[in-house]
Amino acid sequence: MGEFLFQTSYKIIEPNLVINMHFAITTYGSRGDVQPFVSLALGLMDNGHQVTLLAPGNFKEFVNGYGVNFYALHGNIEEIVHSPEGLRVLKTGNTFSLLRYMQKAVRKLQPVINNDILSGCADADVIISSVLCIQWVKAIAEKLNKSWGVIQFQPPTSPTKAFPFVGLNFFNFPNYNLFTYWLLGVINWSLNKREINKFRISLGLKSLKRPTFGSLRSENILNLYCFSQLLIKRPDDWPSNTHITGFMTLADRKTTYVLRQVDEILLRWIEDGEKPVYIGFGSIPIPDPELFSAILIEIIQKNNIRVVLCKGWTILPGIPSHPNLFVLDSVNHEWLLPKCSSAIIHGGAGTLAAVLNAQIPLVIISVFGDQPWWGSIIENKRLGIHIPFKQITTAKILDALYIIQTDEYLNNTRKMGDEIQLENGLQHTVKMLEDYFVAQSL
Structure with a gap:
């Protein structure tokens, strides 16, 4: 990025001068x-x-x-x-x-x-x-x-x-x-x-x-x-x-907020099969939890896809216990996402940053606000697929998960992750x- 000097009408500040505040x-x-x-x-x-x-x-x-x-x-x-x-x-x-x-x-x-x-x-x-x-x-x-x-x-x-x-x-x-x-x-x-x-x-x-x-x-x-x-x-x-x-x-930041025991149980589950798909809508409750629950059940039961579901602020009814599903209330994205094959998120800037940093492709299911905007940017750059929540179906999500595992998307996300870290x-x-x-x- 180079050195940055702020110049006012009265003074020029040297780049290495720091006062603790x-x-x-x-x-x-x-x-x-x-x-x-x-x-x-x-x-x-x-x-x-x-x-x-x-x-x-x-x-x-x-x-x-x-x-x-x-x-x-x-x-x-x-x-x-x-x-x-x-x-x-x-x-x-x-x-x-x-x-x-x-x-x-x-x-x-x-x-x-x-x-x-x-x-x-x-x-x-x-x-x-x-x-x-x-x-x-x-x-x-x-x-x-x-x-x-x-x-x-x-x-x-x-x-x-x-x-x-x-x-x-x-x-x-x-x-x-x-x-x-x-x-x-x-x-x-x-x-x-x-x-x-x-x-x-x-x-x-x-x-x-x-x-x-x-x-x-x-x-x-x-x-x-x-x-x-x-x-x-x-x-x-x-x-x-x-x-x-x-x-x-x-x-790479340590915290006492995420329970180590949960990490160990989840880690054993991840290592026991193929890399899972991460699904999380963060602090945005899913607008139609019944619809999304039905889609989720179909994905894990009929399509044999392993899923880590972070509920966040969403209450999902009728989610069964299943070997292909691991459910959490909250999680450290920086720890978990690199262990996943892809991510399905709402498209908020914070979660988007964590996914790109983890170098995995994604599906943005946007709900409102800036999410459709980030979704269109991600899709245009061939880093993932954007589906507005009002248009979701099991078929669309499965198609998106298939597309983002192609070499083009995998290579693009690896390159983008490297550049973002730099x-x-x-x-x-x-x-x-x-x-x-x-x-x-x-």
């Missing part, structure tokens, strides 16, 4: 919104920095298992998603409907969450925000007079002529592409401005009149996208504060954070 990393959502930040926390800690990771309280055991200091935020996204209304909206596959529901559900907790963030970041030198917390972290950083930046794992929200925002990718030409990001900002602002300004006033800050996303560029706020440039190339028209740094995974996204992200915030601290 206290980073407060704030995120909210599912495990996919938390796990990459655990990797980042460990990378910063390796360089001598202090880190506090703020996330929903149900991730305390997971985060502490890696030795990372945890600060609990109120609320539990798993419970919100599993409510009758949440499952109903999820089944529609409509991204905007799900986002509206989630926003409505979380809004009741937002004042309490904001107070949590305010307290949890009080002693930090730097605040790092996930995309879902940007508007609140901006206000808190102003109140506390802290430096802050943004790290995102989802599709880019930064305006560019190169491609449209993923939720509005009906066309692809420069003026339309720029329009989609403007529209995204307008919609986001119209839905949140009242609550944002109410919170800002409670902190003694001035109300805002323009969308928060626009301030990232105008205020030169560091904005990093932690996915691979091998999948999405950085647009030439992005400003100097916006970069793509690479995936951050927990490969990117060293964690090291590159940590270096950019250090360079940028050292410049602000001097």
Whole structure:
């Protein structure tokens, strides 16, 4: 990637100058919104920095298992998603409907969450925000007079002529592409401005009149996208504060969160036959569990395919005990996936990174949000097959599993895995954070 120098109006920072800092990393959502930040926390800690990771309280055991200091935020996204209304909206596959529901559900907790963030970041030198917390972290950083930046794992929200925002990718030409990001900002602002300004006033800050996303560029706020440039190339028209740094995974990191006994039992099962197919939808409940259960049973019983099923946040009815099936509630992807022949996943960025890093081909069964977008990228690059959940059948899944075991897909995934590992996204992200915030601290 080369050395990176941040230049301001007043100073140029030498590349090897590092000052140890206290980073407060704030995120909210599912495990996919938390796990990459655990990797980042460990990378910063390796360089001598202090880190506090703020996330929903149900991730305390997971985060502490890696030795990372945890600060609990109120609320539990798993419970919100599993409510009758949440499952109903999820089944529609409509991204905007799900986002509206989630926003409505979380809004009741937002004042309490904001107070949590305010307290949890009080002693930090730097605040790092996930995309879902940007508007609140901006206000808190102003109140506390802290430096802050943004790290995102989802599709880019930064305006560019190169491609449209993923939720509005009906066309692809420069003026339309720029329009989609403007529209995204307008919609986001119209839905949140009242609550944002109410919170800002409670902190003694001035109300805002323009969308928060626009301030990232105008205020030169560091904005990093932690996915691979091998999948999405950085647009030439992005400003100097916006970069793509690479995936951050927990490969080779030890944790007390995954029970060693479970690993040993699973390892014996894996070694007792052909490499299995991994199936996991992570923190996204499967929209139609009855349908998927029927397909799964047909795959393991009638087609003699061995499957490791990670249930995650999904409740699957009628799954029988069978020699071809090993069921887990959660698992360390970095440990398990290299032992599998392929993977069937929902297509979230975190699990996608783990699969590509494991150098195995995949099938993305997308449900909503950025998943269809990643699915189309993976399919176009001949790394796997994309099937929207609404179109799944046993036959389609079996055909996809057959196709991705051909030499073309196997060679492509091996090569992609090698190149992603060479990117060293964690090291590159940590270096950019250090360079940028050292410049602000001097």
